[in-house]
Amino acid sequence: xxxTYWNVPKLNFVTKPDQSGILVIVYYxxxxxxxxxLNFEILKNNNFKIMILxxxxxxxxxxxxxxxxxxxxNSTSDLLCKATVDQDSRFSYYGxxxxxxxxxxxxxxxxxxxxxxxxxxxxxxxxSLEIKANDVFCTHGSFTSYLDPLELYYLQTRGLSLCAAxxxxxxxxxxxxxxxxxxxxVITVSRLENLRQQVGxxxxxxx
Amino acid sequence: xATPVSDTHTQQWQFRFGSQYTLNAKKGLxxxxxxxxxxxxxxxxxxxxxxxxxxxxxxxxKLPRWGANLSELDFKNIFYYxxxxxxxxxxxxDLPSDIRQTYDYLGIKDAEKNFLAGVSAQxxxxxxxxxxxxxxxxxxxxxxxxxxxxxxxxxxFKQYFGKLVPAADNKFAALNTxxxxxxxxxxxxxxxxxxxxxxxxxRINAENMGQFERTLIIAEKNSSVHYIEGCSAPIYSTxxxxxxxxxxxxxxxxxxxxxxxxxxxxxxYNLVTKRAQVxxxxxxxxxxxxxGSKVTMKYPSCHLVGQGARGEVLSLAYAANxxxxxxxxxxxxxxxxxxxxxxxxxxxxxxxxxxYRGLNYIKKGAxxxxxxxxxxxxxxxxxxxxxxxxxxxxxxxxxxxxxEATVSKVSEEQLFYLQSRGLTQERAQSLIVNGFLxxxxxxxxxxxxxxxxxxxxxxxxxxxx
Numbered sequence: 312x313x314x315t316y317w318n319v320p321k322l323n324f325v326t327k328p329d330q331s332g333i334l335v336i337v338y339y340x341x342x343x344x345x346x347x348x349l350n351f352e353i354l355k356n357n358n359f360k361i362m363i364l365x366x367x368x369x370x371x372x373x374x375x376x377x378x379x380x381x382x383x384x385n386s387t388s389d390l391l392c393k394a395t396v397d398q399d400s401r402f403s404y405y406g407x408x409x410x411x412x413x414x415x416x417x418x419x420x421x422x423x424x425x426x427x428x429x430x431x432x433x434x435x436x437x438x439s440l441e442i443k444a445n446d447v448f449c450t451h452g453s454f455t456s457y458l459d460p461l462e463l464y465y466l467q468t469r470g471l472s473l474c475a476a477x478x479x480x481x482x483x484x485x486x487x488x489x490x491x492x493x494x495x496x497v498i499t500v501s502r503l504e505n506l507r508q509q510v511g512x513x514x515x516x517x518x
Numbered sequence: 519x520a521t522p523v524s525d526t527h528t529q530q531w532q533f534r535f536g537s538q539y540t541l542n543a544k545k546g547l548x549x550x551x552x553x554x555x556x557x558x559x560x561x562x563x564x565x566x567x568x569x570x571x572x573x574x575x576x577x578x579x580k581l582p583r584w585g586a587n588l589s590e591l592d593f594k595n596i597f598y599y600x601x602x603x604x605x606x607x608x609x610x611x612d613l614p615s616d617i618r619q620t621y622d623y624l625g626i627k628d629a630e631k632n633f634l635a636g637v638s639a640q641x642x643x644x645x646x647x648x649x650x651x652x653x654x655x656x657x658x659x660x661x662x663x664x665x666x667x668x669x670x671x672x673x674x675f676k677q678y679f680g681k682l683v684p685a686a687d688n689k690f691a692a693l694n695t696x697x698x699x700x701x702x703x704x705x706x707x708x709x710x711x712x713x714x715x716x717x718x719x720x721r722i723n724a725e726n727m728g729q730f731e732r733t734l735i736i737a738e739k740n741s742s743v744h745y746i747e748g749c750s751a752p753i754y755s756t757x758x759x760x761x762x763x764x765x766x767x768x769x770x771x772x773x774x775x776x777x778x779x780x781x782x783x784x785x786x787y788n789l790v791t792k793r794a795q796v797x798x799x800x801x802x803x804x805x806x807x808x809x810g811s812k813v814t815m816k817y818p819s820c821h822l823v824g825q826g827a828r829g830e831v832l833s834l835a836y837a838a839n840x841x842x843x844x845x846x847x848x849x850x851x852x853x854x855x856x857x858x859x860x861x862x863x864x865x866x867x868x869x870x871x872x873x874y875r876g877l878n879y880i881k882k883g884a885x886x887x888x889x890x891x892x893x894x895x896x897x898x899x900x901x902x903x904x905x906x907x908x909x910x911x912x913x914x915x916x917x918x919x920x921x922e923a924t925v926s927k928v929s930e931e932q933l934f935y936l937q938s939r940g941l942t943q944e945r946a947q948s949l950i951v952n953g954f955l956x957x958x959x960x961x962x963x964x965x966x967x968x969x970x971x972x973x974x975x976x977x978x979x980x981x982x983x
Contacts, residue, residue, distance in 0.1 A: 445927050
């Protein structure tokens, strides 16, 4: 099962037992403000990949809360949220992983990667783990940085303008998340390529 | 309310010997007590004024709504000031025998003999025993209890006291400012490097006794010091409160390392405010071990205010028997090229709960800052719980912020392997836990590292099955 969502303000996704799938959730905001709640209820023998891609420009603000709620045993959820903020925008991310008492053998992963593209933009990242079972493996990570000046310099030596180099690196950063889905059995190569183009077009329509 | 404790715990903590107090003040806090306390300490008027203002703030401030459960904390049922019957003495032999007996149990005398530069032992609310090696005084280093420092060096004291942790900071900082008593005062003059660690042994020894130490460390330009504070408290039936404030000023190019091992008995509320201000090219390192207490809320912080300042926190938390260790760190990057690192390791078992709570803040305009947080947690059984609540607030583009956290149980493969090499399951588990905590323990002075390794092995006994 592969599902895509575009700028959804709210999502309460309840899986079925023994189900696997990929969820791709995309936000592109230009001069907009949005508060989003995404709730994922993970049941027995589930294996879900959740990919959230965000591009904010023109003083936009996105307040995003995600909850990976592991309710039953032997379940896996892997959430990756990648965001770029430009033109005085603000991205606040609150990512929660909850492992209930009954959810032993749970594997829960959460990762938030952000790129700040101009001096006026800001990021708040608050990942949290609440673990009430003991036989689990959970990790979360959060990384925030800016475009590497050496990479920009290299691309310019190859003939790209600074602006084009920035666009290329930003696009690469956002879409690289999708490449990781290639090993998933639920998605084919052609479907993934299709998804890449769709998401790329939606996210970077201003470019 | 009494905390149920196991037999092992009772044995571990049962080493209190009776003491006599000069001023057996009544429980609870009011203006009269603060006046009395200040009068007895023969303090200047300005300090009494600060205390009274802080008491006003304390009454107005509410308990924090986040973090550990403090609802059982009864402020009316606590002694706020007790003074041991002995006056301050210089030599160990001059200490009253009952106090000496308790310290002997803790091994403080041997520790001093073998290793320490100076000992300032806190017995109840008053520092009784202190000895500073001659060469330290010759270098101009001041290492006193905070009460004496106020009398002897009022100018330095007034310049720094409450400047980093003002009374209005939080309810417990206000309480501490109102009733503070004892603690250490360390002043390192410019360019002086103190080779041996300075150490204070803290000790609570009266039922329902609140300890409100106030520690002030000032490291002038290009100086360096390592300060060690260790706690140990015997067992009581009702909850006790420990609420210290530590302020550290690290001036340009100076280096300060502050090591704490908190090992309060399992009925103590340990609610501490610790903060350091780090100037240009200076470095501050907090090493924080939380083993005991009923509830701990402690977040050592570094305000990196000068260019190129560095802050580091190594935090270790161990929670068992319904303990809640809510520990973490705060790094505020307020100047260019500042760097920081937080490493937190926690273990919870037998219904214990460990939480990491932290803040990494990059101020707008503070360029090329780097900060990294690593927190790892081990959950030993199904009754225990572990949480991670980090916050990263980045208001500047040119910043690199990293955070990673892992929570897991002891790996079956590792256990199986060690057992296949002939170790019992118990021994294997304790070996794995010690290995897990190794990155922090190796930073501790040797005697503490040995103590903690032993303590963890002891705690692991009977934890299998």
